[in-house]
Amino acid sequence: MRTRPLGCMTFTALVAAVIALLAIVGVIVVTGNSMFSPGALSALTVTDGAQAVSTGGVTSHAQLEGRCDACHAAIWSGQKMGDRCVACHADVATQSATGTGLHGKLDANAATCLRCHTEHHGATASTTLADPRVFPHEQTGFVLTAHAQPAVAAAVGCRSCHPGSPRDYKVPDCVSCHQKLDAAKMAKHTDTYGAQCLNCHDGKDTYGHAFVHTTYALTGKHAGADCASCHKGSTTLAALRTTSTTCATCHAKNDVHQGRLGQSCGTCHTPDGWTGAQLDHGTQTTFPLAGKHAAVACESCHVNRQWSGLGTTCASCHKKDDPHAGKFGADCASCHNASDWKDAKFDHSITGFSLAQAHASVSCDKCHANKRFAGTPTTCVGCHASQDKHNGVLGNRCEQCHSATQWANASYNHNAAAFKLVGAHVGVTCERCHSKAPPASTVTTCVGCHAAKDVHNGSMGSVCETCHKPTAWMDVKVNHNAFAFKLTGAHAGVACSQCHKDSSPRNTPTACAACHNKPASHDSHFGGVCSSCHTTKAWRPAAFNHAATSYKLTGAHLSVTCLKCHTNPSVTYTGASTVCASCHKKPANHTGAMGSNCGQCHTTRGWSPSTFNHSTTSFPLTGAHTKLLCTKCHTSPTSFGGLPTSCVGCHNKPSNHPSSYGTVCTLCHTTTAWLPIHYTGPHTFPMTHHGAGGVCANCHAATLSGYSCAKCHANAHGGSRDQSKCASCHPDGRGGD
Amino acid sequence: MRYSELLIALALVAAITAGYFVMTAATGVPAASGFIGHLMGVVGFALMLLTETLYSLRKRAMRRPRGSMRAWLRLHIVMGIVGPYLVLLHTAWTFNGLAGALSLLTAIVVASGFIGRYIYTAVPRTADGAVVEAQELTVMLEALREADAANPATASAAARAAHRKIERRIRTIERQMAALRWQRRALATWHTIHIPIGMAMFVVGFAHITAALYYATLLR
Numbered sequence: 001m002r003t004r005p006l007g008c009m010t011f012t013a014l015v016a017a018v019i020a021l022l023a024i025v026g027v028i029v030v031t032g033n034s035m036f037s038p039g040a041l042s043a044l045t046v047t048d049g050a051q052a053v054s055t056g057g058v059t060s061h062a063q064l065e066g067r068c069d070a071c072h073a074a075i076w077s078g079q080k081m082g083d084r085c086v087a088c089h090a091d092v093a094t095q096s097a098t099g100t101g102l103h104g105k106l107d108a109n110a111a112t113c114l115r116c117h118t119e120h121h122g123a124t125a126s127t128t129l130a131d132p133r134v135f136p137h138e139q140t141g142f143v144l145t146a147h148a149q150p151a152v153a154a155a156v157g158c159r160s161c162h163p164g165s166p167r168d169y170k171v172p173d174c175v176s177c178h179q180k181l182d183a184a185k186m187a188k189h190t191d192t193y194g195a196q197c198l199n200c201h202d203g204k205d206t207y208g209h210a211f212v213h214t215t216y217a218l219t220g221k222h223a224g225a226d227c228a229s230c231h232k233g234s235t236t237l238a239a240l241r242t243t244s245t246t247c248a249t250c251h252a253k254n255d256v257h258q259g260r261l262g263q264s265c266g267t268c269h270t271p272d273g274w275t276g277a278q279l280d281h282g283t284q285t286t287f288p289l290a291g292k293h294a295a296v297a298c299e300s301c302h303v304n305r306q307w308s309g310l311g312t313t314c315a316s317c318h319k320k321d322d323p324h325a326g327k328f329g330a331d332c333a334s335c336h337n338a339s340d341w342k343d344a345k346f347d348h349s350i351t352g353f354s355l356a357q358a359h360a361s362v363s364c365d366k367c368h369a370n371k372r373f374a375g376t377p378t379t380c381v382g383c384h385a386s387q388d389k390h391n392g393v394l395g396n397r398c399e400q401c402h403s404a405t406q407w408a409n410a411s412y413n414h415n416a417a418a419f420k421l422v423g424a425h426v427g428v429t430c431e432r433c434h435s436k437a438p439p440a441s442t443v444t445t446c447v448g449c450h451a452a453k454d455v456h457n458g459s460m461g462s463v464c465e466t467c468h469k470p471t472a473w474m475d476v477k478v479n480h481n482a483f484a485f486k487l488t489g490a491h492a493g494v495a496c497s498q499c500h501k502d503s504s505p506r507n508t509p510t511a512c513a514a515c516h517n518k519p520a521s522h523d524s525h526f527g528g529v530c531s532s533c534h535t536t537k538a539w540r541p542a543a544f545n546h547a548a549t550s551y552k553l554t555g556a557h558l559s560v561t562c563l564k565c566h567t568n569p570s571v572t573y574t575g576a577s578t579v580c581a582s583c584h585k586k587p588a589n590h591t592g593a594m595g596s597n598c599g600q601c602h603t604t605r606g607w608s609p610s611t612f613n614h615s616t617t618s619f620p621l622t623g624a625h626t627k628l629l630c631t632k633c634h635t636s637p638t639s640f641g642g643l644p645t646s647c648v649g650c651h652n653k654p655s656n657h658p659s660s661y662g663t664v665c666t667l668c669h670t671t672t673a674w675l676p677i678h679y680t681g682p683h684t685f686p687m688t689h690h691g692a693g694g695v696c697a698n699c700h701a702a703t704l705s706g707y708s709c710a711k712c713h714a715n716a717h718g719g720s721r722d723q724s725k726c727a728s729c730h731p732d733g734r735g736g737d
Numbered sequence: 738m739r740y741s742e743l744l745i746a747l748a749l750v751a752a753i754t755a756g757y758f759v760m761t762a763a764t765g766v767p768a769a770s771g772f773i774g775h776l777m778g779v780v781g782f783a784l785m786l787l788t789e790t791l792y793s794l795r796k797r798a799m800r801r802p803r804g805s806m807r808a809w810l811r812l813h814i815v816m817g818i819v820g821p822y823l824v825l826l827h828t829a830w831t832f833n834g835l836a837g838a839l840s841l842l843t844a845i846v847v848a849s850g851f852i853g854r855y856i857y858t859a860v861p862r863t864a865d866g867a868v869v870e871a872q873e874l875t876v877m878l879e880a881l882r883e884a885d886a887a888n889p890a891t892a893s894a895a896a897r898a899a900h901r902k903i904e905r906r907i908r909t910i911e912r913q914m915a916a917l918r919w920q921r922r923a924l925a926t927w928h929t930i931h932i933p934i935g936m937a938m939f940v941v942g943f944a945h946i947t948a949a950l951y952y953a954t955l956l957r
Contacts (some may be wrong), residue, residue, distance in 0.1 A: 014936070016934065019937065020938075020941055034834065035835045036835055038831065040833075072953065
């Protein structure tokens, strides 16, 4: 049996498949691609009047029947179906791009055509779905919130507002439906606000019972008022919202005051009613009612009920009551207040002459005799001339010294004048200076007043203030540095009279000796020029610059007194010897051996330690020698220079050194110490030879050049060998040959 | 059970119908081009393809058989009912052009399937589903008659029941033997109608799918 992969692959089945394929191809050839169509295309047209509008060359999609590629872009074309839509419907593309028209409002574009549009639902089917449940109607500017409520939606369809076609975007006629709900209300509503419902209504806000009148709270009688009373003729939201809130806008025609009281009704009235108005005369008029005004009847002032235009000056009402017959002008309030006419207070300061202090309490007729007010003088002497205790000496401007308080306690501020009062001048009476001439011409120089008292009899000139201060005559302050003799050091502190014995300071001599006596210690020397040693700071220390002489003072010399060296009063200072011995006696331990050139060993810092440099001699000190006293070697007083430099000059040979060892100690010893020895010469035989112990005399009993081993080896070789020649056979000190 | 495959298919169809009505009530008749419509079309067509291929492959898998022929036929019948039903719902009840022709061909194939099923079951088969030849039927009939004679219907209730079962089986085999000749001829004739029309249906179906992909490109 022949095996087929599938049961369907029978001969007849394959024939059927081929026939089906041929049939499909045949139908495509005959009818175009319409056999693939899922339904007929819409034959609806858009009309402009009686004329069908042509878009993309056709008046309806039905004319595209069989031309599938008009809308269905091939997969490889890169286009989508929406691109094909806007290829013909260019106006939609423009709306999308510019945000205008319905498609602009809906934010529709080529990618979203299929949200609302469809095809293949038959020749009479609309190409627009626009399901009200999903259509974003709020984007058109009108929300379907209220109209989509179940109870309403049942009776309302798209065509209720868009009669004819949903394409009809003209402002819908709301009234025809809404007047069925409440004809009377609608009639009144349209009468008040007009019939352009969408001017205010957006489908969301009904402005009905729940509307809160927030921008202008409705209180009192406003709460129950008819909306039209205020909003009549406002046909847009903007007009409603900008309705004037001033009272007069609505109530001007009812104004019982006929406009006399202005338009700010709210200052007296409230929305609770016109009656019961409250006027606060203090804040709501320019004339607060104070004192007796508060109690009088309104008509006392508002004669004939004239409420505005009244003057607020006293005279406007009280002119007829003026007992001054107009002499004091019309400004009653400058003296009187609203409480009582009699409670008058005249402010004398407005006359230009304030009544201060003592003037405040005198009776008016003291100044205004015979009730004469005008022309009253304002100068002090105008009233007080007869009381001048200065008899005119101090002029007539009393106020310069006196205040209005009382005549006593006069206090002239002399510092305001050219001559300021300081020091003792403050306490003197005015007349002491001003008795001879009026204040303006009183001289201001010291001698002008004090010439008769000059104790210097004119010798110091007339400019007293060079030395004297106004405090007191004896409070003298001299700038002595302005003179030839400047006061320095201790001179600055002494009293003037220490030097100036008489009243003629300019004649006082300037030499030191003129004031200062020589002390006894100076007697016949030191000359007469004190300043060569002394300064004005103090007598001591005297500061002679010894470095300027041929003998500079150093070390201990700096602290000794002059007389320690300059002992002989008969000898002048310039001739004093500079040799040490001329002052210093040799000490006992020198006994003349050190000569007289002390400076060779000593410095001025101190006698001890001496600092002789032994290295400059033929015998430099090394080792133990450096620590010895000079006198250890230099025992003889004869001379330092003659001492031997050989060791034996000082050191005796010890008993263990045979005399034959010679006197060249340095052959074995150093100056560091006698022991240990440091033999540095030739010694072929080991010095560490057992038994010798490093003691030279054990082998070299007699001389250093010869030796004998007999001390230890006397019996060697039976005593038959020469003991001084052992090394010939035993060069290294060992036994055997 | 004798009609179990039909009951299973009926249950599935009922469940799908219930879901379809729920959707229709909520959003209207699912459009052929919508997600649900396409889903039904794609799943339905896939089931129809499997209906043909799986059973056909099993029939020829003699060397490595998986499951009985009868079980595969029952699956074939279930899928052959449910698949076309889904495709029918996919049409959204419009029958235009090529898609309409496809619907018609599908209806013919399904209807012929029902007829074929009855012709098929009339042909005597072993428990495995293989066709029993007339000679074997004769042997079986004689064996049953001997058993019937040896087991008279006089004893217990159980014996009487067994007797009635044998009697019914004898009558069936007698009827089958009588009809066997024309039945085999009818089945052969049916095959030459059911399979070619099915083939034509698949060709038209693929043309429909290709056109849909090309023109609507899944409605992009």
